[in-house]
Amino acid sequence: MSERTISGRVWVLVDANGRLIEDIDTDQIFHNAHLHITDPAEMGPHSLGNLDGWKDFPKRCAAGDIIVAGRNFGAGSSRQQAVDCFIALGLAAIVAPSYSAIYFRNAVNTGFPVLRARNLETLVAAGSLVSGDRIECGIETGAARIVGREARLDLEPMSPVQLEIFRAGSLFAYGAGPG
Amino acid sequence: MGRTVIEKILQAHSRDDVAAGRIVWIDLDIRSARDFGGPNVVKNYEREYGAAAPADVRRTFFTFDLCAPACTLKYADNQQACRDFARKHSIEVFDVDRGIGTHVLMEDGLAKPGSTVVGTDSHMNILGAVGCFGQGMGDVDIAFAFKTGRTWFEVPETVKVVLKGRPAAGTDAKDLTLFLCRELGTKKIALAAAEFFGEAVQSLDFPGRITLCSMITEMAGIIGFIPDGATAADPDALYADIVELDVSGLGPQVAAPPSPNTVSDLGEVSGVRIDSGFLGSCTNGRTEDLARAAAVLRGRKVRKGVMLKVVPATRRVYEEILRSGVLAELFESGAIVLNPGCGGCAEGHAGLTGKGEVEISTGNRNFPGKQGKGPVYLASPEVVAASCVRGEIGGPEGL
Numbered sequence: 001m002s003e004r005t006i007s008g009r010v011w012v013l014v015d016a017n018g019r020l021i022e023d024i025d026t027d028q029i030f031h032n033a034h035l036h037i038t039d040p041a042e043m044g045p046h047s048l049g050n051l052d053g054w055k056d057f058p059k060r061c062a063a064g065d066i067i068v069a070g071r072n073f074g075a076g077s078s079r080q081q082a083v084d085c086f087i088a089l090g091l092a093a094i095v096a097p098s099y100s101a102i103y104f105r106n107a108v109n110t111g112f113p114v115l116r117a118r119n120l121e122t123l124v125a126a127g128s129l130v131s132g133d134r135i136e137c138g139i140e141t142g143a144a145r146i147v148g149r150e151a152r153l154d155l156e157p158m159s160p161v162q163l164e165i166f167r168a169g170s171l172f173a174y175g176a177g178p179g
Numbered sequence: 180m181g182r183t184v185i186e187k188i189l190q191a192h193s194r195d196d197v198a199a200g201r202i203v204w205i206d207l208d209i210r211s212a213r214d215f216g217g218p219n220v221v222k223n224y225e226r227e228y229g230a231a232a233p234a235d236v237r238r239t240f241f242t243f244d245l246c247a248p249a250c251t252l253k254y255a256d257n258q259q260a261c262r263d264f265a266r267k268h269s270i271e272v273f274d275v276d277r278g279i280g281t282h283v284l285m286e287d288g289l290a291k292p293g294s295t296v297v298g299t300d301s302h303m304n305i306l307g308a309v310g311c312f313g314q315g316m317g318d319v320d321i322a323f324a325f326k327t328g329r330t331w332f333e334v335p336e337t338v339k340v341v342l343k344g345r346p347a348a349g350t351d352a353k354d355l356t357l358f359l360c361r362e363l364g365t366k367k368i369a370l371a372a373a374e375f376f377g378e379a380v381q382s383l384d385f386p387g388r389i390t391l392c393s394m395i396t397e398m399a400g401i402i403g404f405i406p407d408g409a410t411a412a413d414p415d416a417l418y419a420d421i422v423e424l425d426v427s428g429l430g431p432q433v434a435a436p437p438s439p440n441t442v443s444d445l446g447e448v449s450g451v452r453i454d455s456g457f458l459g460s461c462t463n464g465r466t467e468d469l470a471r472a473a474a475v476l477r478g479r480k481v482r483k484g485v486m487l488k489v490v491p492a493t494r495r496v497y498e499e500i501l502r503s504g505v506l507a508e509l510f511e512s513g514a515i516v517l518n519p520g521c522g523g524c525a526e527g528h529a530g531l532t533g534k535g536e537v538e539i540s541t542g543n544r545n546f547p548g549k550q551g552k553g554p555v556y557l558a559s560p561e562v563v564a565a566s567c568v569r570g571e572i573g574g575p576e577g578l
Contacts, residue, residue: 106317
């Protein structure tokens, strides 16, 4: 993986009808029954543990995979574990049309790539992006493609601060910014 | 180009040029952590910064409100870990006696109009009620804020929401707020700030403004403001959208499970049998809220077999209802009055709902599993009180 491109195999979080799931909240990502866990290594097995149809996700995914989800991903509480559980699984990124504000910040600040793509609903509805596809995301330019397919992924590049924190590794390593 | 309320507040705290869509660095007037999130803030802080002092301990606080006093070992340990850190650095703790952190910050004048405040509470944006930029954040963010006094923020767009007309008599701020949850859903002000206009909101008192601003999170918004003299947008400010809604003659509203956005008129759910009621939360835990419920309960009894749980927002509210006689009225009706805090939302001291237990609550969230296993309806203090007398969902009229 080059510094400018994130690539991997995708898991498209769809419901029983094949539709991209919207408003996935932090209790579906990492249920409050597991909040006592503070060691990141133990968080992975609980990822998506309360999301219908995806409870066995930790067993199916592999390090380097990418999650594709519907709008307003990470709604609800401010819990950091809902990000840390995916880091524990070694996932490469999440791609969604939008995130809850707190979830997005929590991911950016730990250096985990959360990417925004505007046309995911259209791609998934058209069958142009399915689980198992490989995508390549240019995080600086927004240039992105689905390997072996015509359809384009309309990716937003990372903002400058997101890119800088990502490169530094975390907000702590990045420091208090310019000025 | 003129600025919206949020752009003005952020500009006053930033050396960057603030405009919607830009990412700017802002200075934080107050940074805080609760008993949940707080222990991880301490852990992150000590791992990254060791024994180094926070940027300014006079602007740094802990607020314990989730489990007060602690009723599980886990919370007791977490609170003590925060106290130990606070003592080491001379940080003030609003401990388990004080009540809901956001309310304490407003009561003590720490969250001021035009100021910037962050904490580990996803309802921190309730501070919009006093014209303050409040924002909930995770434990990495808050540890960083403790140490540096700063944070980065993507300036949101602003949606102007104009309410026309006046709700019917007997309708309160919660009914208006639930109506907005119904109309705005989670899309119309998503990731945006909202500014509310119209007589129906301008006439709200302080507790009413708190009720409205406390549920912007449930509408997926960043924060809501009710502009007035001190905090108003420039006349030529740019809005991303303008939403006009007619509230003429609006009656009591109730949110049915499974979300705060599945709202209907009271009449549509009247008659649903209930097992319990809850009065309180950061949405409806002020003296005025409890007094309106007490007025409904005066001379009446909570129906046998129904539990009415009451949690004042803060110790100051507790004192006010104690001295004004509201507490006695609640007690005489059969209500259970507990000590201040977030009980009813957090898994704390106010009890949880068991499987099949139907509750009607003045809280702000009724997502599955949030307040226990039972289905939860959200309503105003008057409707919760009346429902507890009836043993089924209904309003005060005709009691």
